[in-house]
Amino acid sequence: xxxxxxxxxxxxxxxxxxxxxxxxxxxxxxxxxxxxxxxxxxxxxxxxxxxxxxxxxxxxxxxxxxxxxxxxxxxxxxxxxxxxxxxxxxxxxxxxxxxxxxxxxxxxxxxxxxxxxxxxxxxxxxxxxxxxxxxxxxxxxxxxxxxxxxxxxxxxxxxxxxxxxxxxxxxxxxxxxxxxxxxxxxxxxxxxxxxxxxxxxxx
Amino acid sequence: xxxxxxxxxxxxxxxxxxxxxxxxxxxxxxxxxxxxxxxxxxxxxxxxxxxxxxxxxxxxxxxxxxxxxxxxxxxxxxxxxxxxxxxxxxxxxxxxxxxxxxxxxxxxxxxxxxxxxxxxxxxxxxxxxxxxxxxxxxxxxxxxxxxxxxxxxxxxxxxxxxx
Numbered sequence: 001x002x003x004x005x006x007x008x009x010x011x012x013x014x015x016x017x018x019x020x021x022x023x024x025x026x027x028x029x030x031x032x033x034x035x036x037x038x039x040x041x042x043x044x045x046x047x048x049x050x051x052x053x054x055x056x057x058x059x060x061x062x063x064x065x066x067x068x069x070x071x072x073x074x075x076x077x078x079x080x081x082x083x084x085x086x087x088x089x090x091x092x093x094x095x096x097x098x099x100x101x102x103x104x105x106x107x108x109x110x111x112x113x114x115x116x117x118x119x120x121x122x123x124x125x126x127x128x129x130x131x132x133x134x135x136x137x138x139x140x141x142x143x144x145x146x147x148x149x150x151x152x153x154x155x156x157x158x159x160x161x162x163x164x165x166x167x168x169x170x171x172x173x174x175x176x177x178x179x180x181x182x183x184x185x186x187x188x189x190x191x192x193x194x195x196x197x198x199x200x201x202x203x
Numbered sequence: 204x205x206x207x208x209x210x211x212x213x214x215x216x217x218x219x220x221x222x223x224x225x226x227x228x229x230x231x232x233x234x235x236x237x238x239x240x241x242x243x244x245x246x247x248x249x250x251x252x253x254x255x256x257x258x259x260x261x262x263x264x265x266x267x268x269x270x271x272x273x274x275x276x277x278x279x280x281x282x283x284x285x286x287x288x289x290x291x292x293x294x295x296x297x298x299x300x301x302x303x304x305x306x307x308x309x310x311x312x313x314x315x316x317x318x319x320x321x322x323x324x325x326x327x328x329x330x331x332x333x334x335x336x337x338x339x340x341x342x343x344x345x346x347x348x349x350x351x352x353x354x355x356x357x358x359x360x361x362x363x364x365x366x
Contacts, residue, residue, distance in 0.1 A: 020278075023278075024275065027271070027274055027275075027278075028271065031267075031270065031271060031274060032267060035260065035262075035270065036259075036260040039260055040257075049270060049273065052270075052274065053273065053274055053277040056274055056277070056278060057277060057278060057281040060278055060281065061281070136253065136254065136256075136257055140254070151254065154219065155251055155254040155255050156254060156255060156257055160221070161216070161219065161221040172221075173212070176212035176213070176215055176216045176221070177212045179212075179215050179216075179219070180211050180212045180214070180215040180247075183215065183246075183247055183250045183251070183254075186250050186253075186254065187246055187249075187250045190250070190253060
């Protein structure tokens with residue numbers, strides 16, 4: 001992110017002045033990573049794309065208020081992740097309201113499709129049912145949102161502690177803590193695969 | 204087992220290579236004699252390995268191109284909404300400003316008063332003539348209603364003229 005910061009700042013300056021083509025270049029620099037992050041939260045391409053579009057639109061509407069002294073990346077990912085978290089919360093509420101099979105059938109939804117793991121597709125776009133992927137998906141999904149965000153950003157998408165600290169707007173010490181406890185919960189959740197993996201490593 | 208003084212969060216950071224050189228050296232020295240921390244580090248590495256084993260998001264170039272295009276379309280649609288709202292707001296402000304300016308122009312120039320003045324100027328001569336006639340025929344305000352009325356009308360017009 002540091003590389004090319006000067007160029008990015010110039011682009012941001014022009015975007016703030018209303019230059020749409022400069023903003024388009026910024027979109028080009030972030031949309032792939034943004035999609036990947038949104039995908040980790042939602043588990044499917046369709047929702048990930050919607051959330052990504054929402055995030056860029058929000059950024060575009062608020063580009064005037066962006067402080068050029070700060071880095072654009074953490075600001076963008078913060079908006080994106082907040083959108084993802086809100087999306088998941090709304091989805092859970094919707095599921096809680098329609099908790100009976102009859103309710104689903106009445107409105108024409110196959111209940112199997114509504115279970116969380118059924119939303120998970122592999123990054124190639126195929127809906128998967130294999131146990132390990134599902135288990136990992138369920139494990140990550142079960143984490144409290146702060147720990148989930150830290151694990152997704154660090155372990156799946158490879159952000160540094162400093163970047164995560166800026167994105168999640170918390171001290172680096174909190175990033176360490178969230179990662180530690182998040183991984184601890186995941187270890188307990190994935191115990192059977194964990195020990196299997198451990199054995200395979202030893203071999 | 205002896206209680207370990209190293210905070211567990213530091214072990215996670217150690218695995219992630221996020222500690223300073225100094226802190227890293229302390230941890231490495233410590234784990235030589237602390238099996239508990241060695242086990243903790245092994246656990247963290249295993250979990251990381253499992254989680255990061257999740258496939259990288261790989262999509263075809265066609266997918267990325269069409270995704271980018273859809274983002275641009277969304278921005279166009281969203282931006283139009285923003286622009287049209289701003290444009291409408293601007294139109295209201297400009298329209299209101301014109302109304303205010305027009306009203307001020309009316310009050311400043313007071314075209315009705317101008318007409319009134321002209322009328323008064325025109326009528327002044329007539330009234331004066333009438334007054335002379337009245338005096339001549341001794342039909343002053345004291346003796347006649349009509350002259351009084353006309354005097355009142357003359358005075359009121361005169362007052363307007365002074366405005």
